Amino acid sequence: MEVIFIKRYVVEFGYGVDLHGQDVNKAAQKAVKDAISHSCLCGLEEILGVNLDEVIVEAIVAVSRPEEIDEEGIKAVLPIGQKYVKAVKGGLRVPGIKEPQFGDTEDDSIEVAVACVTVSIK
Template sequence: MERYIIEFGIGMDFHGQDINNAARKAVKDAISKSCLCGLQEVLHIDDLDKGVRIKVTVAVTKPELIDVEGIKNCLPVGEVIVRAVHGGLNVPGIYLPRFGDRDDSIEAAIACVEVGIT
């Protein structure tokens, strides 16, 4: 795979302490900062589901809990590979049970999205 785009994103779950919610937000943040028009206009790739490979690395406090399929669903094109690694942050926030909080922490995730062509 030859990398064409690398972008980073950050996502937080302020209430609910859900690492998957934070990770999905991080991926969506990353992909919202780039446009793949060069794949069609420069490389003349007409079918973005073939020949386009997307590698997602998400750094979260509990990588073993990542819903890989849920992360893949955030990406609209290409063959997607998801890897979860230990990282992210868990920091004190505010405890509001009516917002779904289990405790007073905030989960933060970082995502690296690499778009390549095969």
Template sequence: MARKRFAIELGYAADLHGEDMTKAAVRAVRDAVSRICLCGIVEICGRDKFQGVYVHADIAVPFPDEVDQEAVLASIPIGETSLNMTEGGLSVPGIEVPCFAPGVSNIVVACAALTISIEMELSDAGI
């Protein structure tokens, strides 16, 4: 068996109030998921379910150590999952809205890249 890339989708999202890295990262993953259609896995590969599907997420946020990685992985709806966090994204001045997050004013943006791979027989993978 060989793992072959099937699709890559990008997502972007922000937390406008609270500087919550996890919230921005989860929203970026959901943004990517909302725009990708993986019907080809079933139709081309002849699978009746998403078996043998692997989803790797690369996420960039200003402070990756503050991300709840389990929450991000839980936002990926199918497959065996893995995650790589890196410093990036964006943090820009916003406005403080005390009822949402007192003392917090920055907007944080997360970027996500989801790589979907499938397990294929060696003969089907061109090997």
């Protein structure tokens, strides 16, 4: 059996907010987009010669209701690699203002998500 070692190349954090609608997926997608917008992976191709389709990209999202996370929707935000998503309990839910015309469905809360995106190579 061959042992494969995975080495982290980038660890980046981001946060996202759904001001109206109480949607953990919208907040999580924004958090992942925020995290990946802070990184340029040019060293993977230019220095290491790594094919970007072969990197391993893991997104861990912390939201108030992790059981509602649509993993495929989060993966769709990640532009490259073998994609993995994990949702955990966390994030933040704070009072806002309930305006149905803006999409509020449940209450006046604002949903905040935190994401950690890790890019690794074999």
